[in-house]
Amino acid sequence: MDFDLFRDDLGIPHVRAATETALAYGQGWVTAQDRGLQVEADRMRAEERYGELAGAAGEAWDRFAARERLAATARTIHDSLARPEREWLAAYADGVSAGLLAGGRDVPELAGVPFRPWAPWTPIGVFLASHVLFNGFPSILWRAHVARHLHVPGVPLDRVLGLFVADGGSGSNAWAVHGRFTESGSPLVAGDPHRTLELPGPYQQVRLACTDPAAPYDVVGFAFPGVPGVPHFGHASGPSSAVAWGITNAAAHHVEVVSDGADSGRPEGWRLHWPARELSDVGVAAWRALLHARTARDVAEAFGGWVDPVNRVLTADSTGEVLSLTAGKVPDVPAGAPERALPTAKPADGYVDLPAPARVTEVAVDANERPVTQRPAGQDGRPGSGPRDLRPGREAHDLGWSYAPHRAERIRQLLAAATAPESPTTQARIHGDTRDLGAPGLVAHLADDASVAAVRLRAWVADGAHVDAASTDAALYMRWRDALAHRLASHPVFAPLHEPHGQDPALTPVLGGVFDVPTAVGAGLSRILAADWLVVAGPDGRRLRIDAAAEASAALAEVVQATAVQAAVGPAEPAWGDLHVPAPLLPVPDLVAPAVPGRPLDVTPAPVSGNNETVRCTGGSPGVAPTAYRASVARYVWDLSDRANSRWGVPFGADGRPGSPHFDDQHATWADARTSAVVTDWDRLRPADTSLRLLNGARGAEVWRRDFGEDGLVTVHVLDPEADADLLHGWFTRPRAAFWGMGEHTRDEVRDTYAFVDSLETHHAYLVRWDDEPVVLVQAYHPEHDPIGTAYDVREGDLGLHFFLGSRGPAARHGAPADPWSVLGPAMRGFLFAGAGTRRLVGEPDAHNDKALRRMLVMGFTAGEVVSFESPQGPKTARMAYLER
Incomplete structure (x- = not known):
């Protein structure tokens, strides 16, 4: 299972191997x-053992997972696979196990x-x-609750249930532009998936390059941590072809709730008919199969075997073909039957025969809206006459009952208004639209x-209704929506909905x-x-x-009153960004223990623009909280003319790993709705140490830090040979540097x-800074790849x-300790053992350098044998020193 690992300047892994x-x-x-x-938490959720990690909240999940037989279903699916897929999964699982043992589990939360x-x-x-929750079945349980309790005389039930169909929604965006409308002449595929915001994010940027001559491939994309391949968003490039794909959720009715004498309040009163299990x-x-795709037709064929969840797919290739299709298994509800808003007596008999992939000749947009055939641009009041979505018969794709009405329309407006050919950089206006x-x-x-x-809000709407982080008017609008949702939820009309729901407590x-109720009303x-x-x-x-007008005005008056009270005791009226910051879900609820001392697990809140209804989706729930708990969890632009022009990003x-320099280094870019260039040139990537002894990063990058409180902050950076040369030359020419x-x-x-050292995978040089002042040069290396390896028994x-x-730094300033090693010693130990694969530190000071040896002994090393070997500077006699982890 030999493989090579490289990383770019953002720490994104590029994996290369000779076999799949x-x-x-x-x-x-x-x-x-x-x-x-993250993957261990998700694995325990799948194995119905999440309670071991998450306590009471985890036990509730385990009860649900056992009810839905997640572990048994996964085993059955695996046993039904053909041999190539079983071998592929087994190899991935073995790799995860090895990576966990090599330090992936070294976090406090997994210690027990x-x-x-x-x-x-x-x-x-x-x-x-x-x-398992990524479908409409929870909404069916809610509608059953509404049907039991909310009765409107003379009004059909389906109309009552329709009240709670989401006006907005944070479902994903995707769009494809035909090459006739791009700067390069080749298609673009772009978008952003919207899911619950997690820390770390639910998608993992990765590149997978297989060099097997019989079946090579080279794919960049977004993987699910814990799942092999890049099933949702990818860009494959070969010597003579390129293909890309992106998906959105089809909002299909694909998981049925089957009534077993149901809605009686008994826990066994309903069951799920889930295609994946059935x-x-x-x-x-x-x-x-997606990893092996070469053309858009290959992608469509691969998605022909897709099951769950049901997705809309946009794919394009370097020949210029652009395809749109629906993938997955949807129950075949009989013609003329009402939409299954409530539990059904029995599941549908069979599955829908989905339409064949449709060719796109202008532009296609998928953003979870109710599918309808679009009229040409210029005939319906939209600006411009640019490309439009003209796929015929889109009503055939109407497979569900909950769609967002606004985001797709806004994307079409933006594409139609283009005054120049589209390119990867022009897509930023779409990703960031508010x-x-x-x-x-x-x-x-x-x-x-x-x-x-009210006058302010009407003026804000007239000015475009942009939900920007800096806008106090946007904040007023969103606070009003929240107050209105609460007022209506407590209105006597909806009092019956506050009755117990009768589900298993x-x-x-x-x-x-x-x-x-406030969530549903909102x-x-x-x-x-x-x-x-x-x-x-x-x-x-x-x-x-x-009384809609009266309730709307009363809710606004409540907000104005609250603002006046707050202004009297604190800051002025808030902007939307003051209230709207990411609130990600952690792998374990209420996780507070940092994995690295001095570095908290959470990141500094970054104000974000947008809401559920905007293309720049940073969703929340009116009536719950203004924070962003759902969001664009990735952004991408795949350029079929040249993958080097493509762009991507994640929150x-x-x-x-908290403390890693790549833990949150994309966050500011994401919060500003920007993306970073995709880098795939192997010469621009750094080989990574898979033995996990050396910390890797770009020249000058910070790779380790620790806050010593009153004694200051120590950081370690990859040495930059050009930028740091003057500093090092000044240090080395001092008389005390003779032994160097x-x-x-x-x-x-x-x-x-x-x-030269920087070019080696087995040797690294680092510069230690104390309160930002350079103080120590550290060279770390694999002894088995160094002359010292011939002189002692390497473990x-x-x-x-x-x-x-090189410098005592702030040791003599601001009350810091006079001996710098009282701080630098622990810092050096912490940094050198930060590589999870490091089990023992090995020093080899010159045998006559008593000062260096005493320093190492004070740091905890044990003096060893005297050895002689041929160093790059000539014959050397050294005293070995060892420090066990």
């Missing part, structure tokens, strides 16, 4: 390294959890656990409100949010305000109805020496080191 199984092993290994806690190797079926379980297939063959097309309809309910606040942590706000037919009988027989960073052996070197010779996990104190 070795590549899968390497992907699993690096995933365990970068996302160890015994290690268990991953089974070949475990990646399937992780995928199932991540998607067919013993979740589409693993499609995951693997116009809320749903706001005018809501604010219209304030048409007769003469208050200053043990599942409340999993399903409880489904029955939250989702259907515009429908509820427009429902003049919503009249119910109160307890005293009086007719109860909602936070590529590495899930470089006193006669010129500045350029110093630079060239460390440029697995040995890390050799040299260090040179």
Whole structure:
């Protein structure tokens, strides 16, 4: 299972291997390294053992997972696979296990959890656990609750249930532009998936390159941590072809809730009819086949084996072909049957025969809207006459019942308004757009409100209704929506919905949010305000109805009053960014223990623009909280003319380990709705140390830090041979540097020496800074690849080191200790042992350098034997020194 690992300047892993199984092993290994806690938490959710890690909340999940037989389903699906897929999964699982043992589990949260190797079926379980709630079945349980309790005389039930169909929604965006409308003449595929915001993120940037001459491939994309391949978003490039794909959720009714005498309140009152379980297939063959795709037709064929969840797919290739299709298994509801908004007596008999892939000749947009055939641009009031989505018969793709009405329309407007050919850089205006097309309809309910606040909101709408982080008007609008959702949720009309939902109380942590009335009302706000037919009988027989204008004005008055109270005691009126910051879900609820002392698990909050209804989706729930708990969890632009022009990004960073320099280094870019260039040139990548002894990074990059409180902050950076040459030359030419052996070197010779060190995978040089002042040069290396390896018995996990104190730093300032090593000693130990593969530190000071040896003994080393060997500077006699982990 040999593989090579490289990383770019963002720490994104690029894995290369000579066989597909070795590549899968390497992907699993690096995933365990970068996302160890995350994948172990997801694995335990799949194995119905999450309670071991997460306590009571985990036990509720385990009860649900056992009810839905996640582990048994994953095993059955695995056993039904063909041999190539089983071998591929097994290799990935073995790689994860090896990566976990090599340090991926070295976090406090897993300290009390015994290690268990991953089974070949475990990646399937992780995928199932991540998607069992990724469908409409919880909404069916809510609608059943509404049907039991909310009765509107003379109004059909389906109309009542339709009140709570989401007006907005944070479903994903994707769009494809035909080469006739691009700068390069080749297609573009772009988009961003919207899911629950997690830390680390739910998608992992990765590159997978298989060099097997019989079946080579080279794919960049976004993987699910714990699942092999790049099943949702990828860009494959070969010597003579390129293909890319992206998906959105089709919002299809694909998981049925079957009534077993149901809605009686008994826990066994309903069951799920889940295609993945019923067919013993979740589409693993499609995951693997996508890696081998060369054309858009290949991608479409691969997605022909897709099962769950049901997705809309856009794919394009370097020949210029662009295809749109639907992939997955959708129950075949009989023609003329009503939409299955409630539990059904029995599941559908068979599955829908989905339409063939459709060719796109202009532009296609998928953003979870209800599919309809689009009219040409210029005929419906949209600006410009640019490309439009003209796919015929799109109604055939209407497979569900919950769609967002605004984001796709806004994307089409932006594409239609283009004044120049599209390129990867022009897509930023789409990813970052903050116009809320749903706001005018809501604010219209304030048409007769003469208050200053209402006038402000009407002016904000007239100016485009942009939900920008710096806007106090956007904050006013969103706070008003929140207050309005709460007012309506407590209105007497909806009093029956506050009755107990009757579900298993043990599942409340999993399903409880489904029955939250303010959340449901907030989702259907515009429908509820427009429902003049919503009249119910109160307890005293009086007719109860909602006065939309009065409720809207009263909610706005509440916000104005709250603002006045706050202004009297604190800061002025908040902007949207003051309230709207990411609130990611952690692998373990209420996780607070940092994995690295001095570095908290969470990141500095970054104000973000947008809301559910904007293309720049940073979703929340009116009536719950203004924070962003759902968001664009990745962004991508795939350029079929040249993959080097493609762009991508994620929230936070590529590495899930707190303290890593790539833990949150993409976060500011993401928060600003920007992306970074995709780098695939092997010469621009750095080989990574898979023995996990040396910390890797770009020249000058910070790779380690520790805050020593009053004694200051110590950071370690990869040496930059050019930028640091003058500093090092100044240090080495001092008389006390004689033992270092470089006193006669010129500045350029110093630079060239460390440029050579920088080129080696087995030797690294680092510069230690104390309160940002350079103080120590550290050289760390693999002894088995160094002359010292001939002079002593090298053990697995040995890390050799040299260090040179160039400056005492702040040791004599600000009350810091007079002896710098009282701080630098612990810092050096912490840094050199930060590589999870390092088991023992090995020093080899000159045998006559008593000062260096005493320093090492004070640091905890044990003096060893005297050895002689041929060093690059000539014969050397050294005193060995050892420090065990």
